[in-house]
Amino acid sequence: MGSMISALAKERLEKQQYRVVGSHSTVKTCGWTKKMIRGQGGCYKLKFYGIMSNQCLQMSTSMMCANRCVFCWRDYKSPVDKEWKFDVDDPKMILDESVKAHHQLLIGFKGYDKVNKEAYAQSQEVKHVALSLTGEPINYPKINEILKLFNQKEISTFLVTNAQYPDEIRKLVPVTQLYLSIDAPTKEILKKVDNPLFTDYWERMIQCLEKIKTRKDRTCIRLTLIKGLNDSPHEKYAELIKIGEPDFIEVKAYMFVGASRQRLTKDHMPLHEEIVIFSKALVKYLDDYEIVAEHIPSRVVMLARKKFKKNGKWMTWIDFKKWNALVNSEKEFSVDDYLKETPSVGISGKGTLDLVEKRKGKEEAESLKKKIFVNEDTDEIELWKDDGC
DSSP: OOOSSOHHHHHHHHHTTOEEETTTEEEOOOHHHHHHHTTSOOOHHHHHHOOOGGGEEEEESOOOBSOOOTTOOOSSOOOBOSSOOSOOOOHHHHHHHHHHHHHHHHGGGGGOTTSOHHHHHHHTSOOEEEEOSSSOGGGSTTHHHHHHHHHHTTOEEEEEEOSOOHHHHHHOOOOSEEEEEOOOSSHHHHHHHHOOSOTTHHHHHHHHHHHHHHOSSEEEEEEEEOTTTTOOOHHHHHHHHHHHOOSEEEEEEOOOOGGGGGTOOGGGSOOHHHHHHHHHHHHTTOTTEEEEEEEGGGTEEEEEEGGGEETTEEOOEEOHHHHHHHHTTTSOOOGGGGEEOOSSOBOOSOOHHHHHHHHHOHHHHHHHTTTEEEETTTTEEEEOOOOOO
């Protein structure tokens, strides 16, 4: 037993604006949190589900992972192992110190002239946690204890797992939304993309899909598409999705950032238009789903099960007050009990390239098309940065 990372690794992380909490947890402020405090709009989770980006804590309870994914953008690679062999920190300490570290990372906005003062004031109260920063948060042996603490503090939980731990999914207490990363449509492609440690990685993924099908809380399958590597065949992705029957599907582009640049090229990064094309092709194989919305800056499209359309209106947003009351009531409830109307739906099929060409000209669009995003709220063109989540 001992710490998950060395003192040298901790020093490297902190230079990259991570904050290590205890011996195995970490915090880093999401770029969208900063953007919302500056008044520059929120992340796709705001558009799709209604979270407030300025009140969201990005962290992980475990930096350890059982995969070495080629598209991982983190400069520091988490310790790789299949089983927990480390000290186990107290969940209350992790929660308290993570929130404290989060606020310390934002302290510079307090005297910043261009800050949205109301958004910054709201950021002092954490209302959401994205357990998605790095590693495999579900590995933490006391994950259920910390999830219950988040629930008690009325902090919604968005937990991402890499689909290698079916037993942990089975034992998991209710979360606001559980994400399962499905990184390839076939066993052979998954081996190339995820570089898994488990020899039975495919079987484990299938078991994870079977487990999320039985859960009563909200579930989402995330597909991270790498152009020319895992972006087909659509029907094989559809077969996997039908096993898990998630409430939502997020089709997201791989971004050419961080350490992934050592393994992939700019040509592996799909444009937003290509994500739209893929999503339209995929939904043809999924009778129970429809495309609901897109978030152009993140190059992501969201599909939802048709049951989330009530009287002609999409209800993918979360009523967090109802969620908090229900999860702390110890009574049985379903996803239908805390739905909220989605304010903005629809998909344009056009995004990054058209706006760049409009603002900068065709030649500039061609030179920048593989490394830009557009802030849809301000119509500003910016270089892509690592925005987390």
